[in-house]
Amino acid sequence: MNDILLTTKSLSKVYEMGDIRVHALRHIDLEVIKGDFIAIMGASGSGKTTFMNLLGCLDKASSGEYILDGISVHDMDDEKLTQIRNQKIGYVFQSFYLLPRTTAIENVELPLLYCKKCSLHERHQRAMDALKTVGIEDRAKHFPNQLSGGQQQRVAIARAIVNNPSFILADEPTGNLDTRTSIEVMAVLQELHAQGKTVIMVTHEPDIAQYAHRHITFRDGKLIRDKENSSPKDAKTDLANLPKISEEEDE
Amino acid sequence: MSILGIVRIAMKSLLRNKTRTFLTMLGIIIGVAAVITMLAIGQGAKQIVEDQVNSMGTNVVMVSSNFSRSNVRQAAGEGNLLTIGDVNAIKNELDGVLYASPVYNSWGQLKFEGNNWRGSIMGVDSDYFFIREMDVSQGELFYSSDVENATKVCVIGKTVADNLFPDTNPIGKIMRIRNIPFTIRGVLVPKGQNVMGRDQDDIVVAPYTTVYQRLLGRHWRMMSIIVSAQSRDYIHILQQDILNLLQNRHPGTTAEEFIVNSQTELAETASRVSDTMTILLASIAGISLLVGGIGIMNIMLVSVTERVKEIGIRRAVGAGKRDVLLQFIIEAVAISLIGGLIGIALGVGAARLVGNAMNWSIAVTLWSVLLSVGFSMAIGIFFGWYPARKAANQNLIDALRYE
Numbered sequence: 203m204n205d206i207l208l209t210t211k212s213l214s215k216v217y218e219m220g221d222i223r224v225h226a227l228r229h230i231d232l233e234v235i236k237g238d239f240i241a242i243m244g245a246s247g248s249g250k251t252t253f254m255n256l257l258g259c260l261d262k263a264s265s266g267e268y269i270l271d272g273i274s275v276h277d278m279d280d281e282k283l284t285q286i287r288n289q290k291i292g293y294v295f296q297s298f299y300l301l302p303r304t305t306a307i308e309n310v311e312l313p314l315l316y317c318k319k320c321s322l323h324e325r326h327q328r329a330m331d332a333l334k335t336v337g338i339e340d341r342a343k344h345f346p347n348q349l350s351g352g353q354q355q356r357v358a359i360a361r362a363i364v365n366n367p368s369f370i371l372a373d374e375p376t377g378n379l380d381t382r383t384s385i386e387v388m389a390v391l392q393e394l395h396a397q398g399k400t401v402i403m404v405t406h407e408p409d410i411a412q413y414a415h416r417h418i419t420f421r422d423g424k425l426i427r428d429k430e431n432s433s434p435k436d437a438k439t440d441l442a443n444l445p446k447i448s449e450e451e452d453e
Numbered sequence: 454m455s456i457l458g459i460v461r462i463a464m465k466s467l468l469r470n471k472t473r474t475f476l477t478m479l480g481i482i483i484g485v486a487a488v489i490t491m492l493a494i495g496q497g498a499k500q501i502v503e504d505q506v507n508s509m510g511t512n513v514v515m516v517s518s519n520f521s522r523s524n525v526r527q528a529a530g531e532g533n534l535l536t537i538g539d540v541n542a543i544k545n546e547l548d549g550v551l552y553a554s555p556v557y558n559s560w561g562q563l564k565f566e567g568n569n570w571r572g573s574i575m576g577v578d579s580d581y582f583f584i585r586e587m588d589v590s591q592g593e594l595f596y597s598s599d600v601e602n603a604t605k606v607c608v609i610g611k612t613v614a615d616n617l618f619p620d621t622n623p624i625g626k627i628m629r630i631r632n633i634p635f636t637i638r639g640v641l642v643p644k645g646q647n648v649m650g651r652d653q654d655d656i657v658v659a660p661y662t663t664v665y666q667r668l669l670g671r672h673w674r675m676m677s678i679i680v681s682a683q684s685r686d687y688i689h690i691l692q693q694d695i696l697n698l699l700q701n702r703h704p705g706t707t708a709e710e711f712i713v714n715s716q717t718e719l720a721e722t723a724s725r726v727s728d729t730m731t732i733l734l735a736s737i738a739g740i741s742l743l744v745g746g747i748g749i750m751n752i753m754l755v756s757v758t759e760r761v762k763e764i765g766i767r768r769a770v771g772a773g774k775r776d777v778l779l780q781f782i783i784e785a786v787a788i789s790l791i792g793g794l795i796g797i798a799l800g801v802g803a804a805r806l807v808g809n810a811m812n813w814s815i816a817v818t819l820w821s822v823l824l825s826v827g828f829s830m831a832i833g834i835f836f837g838w839y840p841a842r843k844a845a846n847q848n849l850i851d852a853l854r855y856e
């Protein structure tokens with residue numbers, strides 16, 4: 203039992219807008235063990251992002267329970283949640299949410315600003331390492347509006363991993379990337395997974411889901427399928443086999 | 454998160470959003486500078502008016518006959534009601550009187566060698582100098598003995614001295630007033646212009662006895678009396694006493710036939726005028742402050758969308774509510790403080806400039822600084838803090854998705 207990362211029990215989310223009630227999530231029961239690599243799939247509007255937000259402690263459920271590391275999130279105070287967001291969870295937003303007029307590296311440094319003792323130099327070093335991991339260190343001094351969608355996405359991933367979290371939530375991390383960089387990002391996530399981190403990602407693409415070890419499917423706010431992927435693909439191998447043409451075209 | 458770290462974040466954020474920072478600061482700068490300058494100018498103008506009023510001699514009462522009311526007597530050839538006897542009576546019979554002097558006013562051609570000047574000539578008692586707090590810068594005044602003997606001496610103002618004696622020392626020289634030779638005893642300390650803009654140094658002062666005998670026509674011997682009271686507080690009582698005394702001494706006259714004025718009244722009017730001016734300037738300054746305040750408010754509110762998102766992002770990556778709020782407050786305080794300081798510098802500078810240009814002694818008052826800086830800072834900090842507090846307490850996802 204010790205290796206359970208999180209459990210959700212009948213987790214539901216209802217958005218109320220005047221008279222209209224949107225049931226974004228209905229009674230989700232899920233158990234995630236440490237070191238899992240999960241791909242969440244489902245049609246647009248099926249509640250994937252809503253679920254990720256709950257898992258990421260960014261939002262609170264309307265009903266049901268979410269137990270993270272043995273503690274009910276519902277009972278945590280603001281300070282505790284802040285600390286979890288800062289240290290335990292790395293979150294890649296579907297729409298990046300980078301600070302405008304702030305360089306890539308400063309955006310990546312952001313989580314480090316709010317954690318205890320981390321020297322200026324160390325911050326810079328770690329942010330640079332994170333940028334290198336996603337292969338975008340040459341854009342460190344660029345502002346978000348000077349970056350392509352894919353580059354912004356990679357900065358967002360770098361920001362999510364900079365604090366070395368044990369739990370990574372990525373909402374469509376390859377949504378804006380071409381095949382090659384998509385696989386590169388998958389390689390990064392697989393590498394983190396290999397280091398023992400738990401990864402949950404949302405994706406629309408079945409190809410990308412193949413890199414995960416477990417597939418979960420949502421429909422209309424319900425969890426309709428949950429199955430093991432017995433033969434996950436290896437991103438590094440795929441990268442090596444990928445024809446070089448695309449890169450030549452880039453040049 | 455250490456305060457220092459948050460201060461650093463706040464400063465970075467200010468530098469990152471230079472336009473917003475500058476526009477907010479501008480509101481504060483304009484407000485503060487306007488209030489300080491306006492109030493300093495108002496204060497300076499008031500000071501000038503008061504100085505000028507004081508330079509005419511305070512606690513002074515002027516007595517003259519009211520020509521329009523004594524038409525009948527004038528036609529009958531009596532002309533003036535007031536006499537030297539009245540002067541002595543005021544001096545000797547009334548309480549609270551320090552000095553009293555008759556004043557005969559005349560005009561005439563002044564001549565010294567080739568130089569000509571048309572000047573105002575006053576015939577007064579030697580006490581007049583004490584009443585008007587006059588002194589000489591060269592030579593000496595004339596004395597009561599000169600008045601008794603009707604000596605042909607005089608003291609002259611600086612303007613007269615400059616025009617008649619451009620190259621020579623006037624002391625002891627003999628000047629001709631309407632062709633009658635007068636020996637110059639002294640040159641008066643300059644007084645400058647009075648409130649009405651008249652040159653107070655364009656003047657010749659001589660013993661009234663001499664003026665009366667030598668310079669005044671037979672039918673134009675209008676006299677007024679100038680009296681100084683022991684203290685400003687007596688002035689109003691003294692005015693009434695003088696009026697009563699004159700009516701007693703001139704049976705059959707009414708109060709309307711005498712004009713008894715005091716400089717205090719003039720001083721009060723003048724300071725009322727300058728108070729009004731200060732209020733006017735303060736209103737203008739107040740409006741500038743308000744406009745500046747609205748400017749600050751606008752910028753802060755316009756940038757709320759962006760800032761709410763920023764708060765959402767910071768909180769999502771692990772910034773505490775306290776960290777975020779503190780950052781925003783520090784930003785607001787820094788903007789207000791720097792803006793306030795620049796505003797003070799500009800305001801004081803502008804006040805100095807105006808002071809130098811107008812040759813006024815302009816003093817920036819502490820309360821105008823405190824008022825303007827306090828007001829601007831309050832607005833700046835409130836509108837920096839309030840939306841931030843709202844955003845920090847908002848649901849995180851709502852903050853992130855805020856449009």
Ligand SMILES: Nc1ncnc2c1ncn2[C@@H]1O[C@H](COP(=O)(O)OP(=O)(O)OP(=O)(O)O)[C@@H](O)[C@H]1O
Pocket residue numbers: 217218219224225226244245246247248249250251252253296
């Ligand atoms: N803040 C909100 N207020 C009201 N309704 C919301 C809100 N956020 C999401 N919803 C609704 O909840 C449902 C689930 O939304 P969610 O964003 O979780 O979908 P998704 O699966 O992530 O879709 P996509 O693949 O397009 O990102 C949708 O019907 C959406 O309209």
Ligand SMILES: [Mg+2]
Pocket residue numbers: 250251252296373
């Ligand atoms: Mg989504």
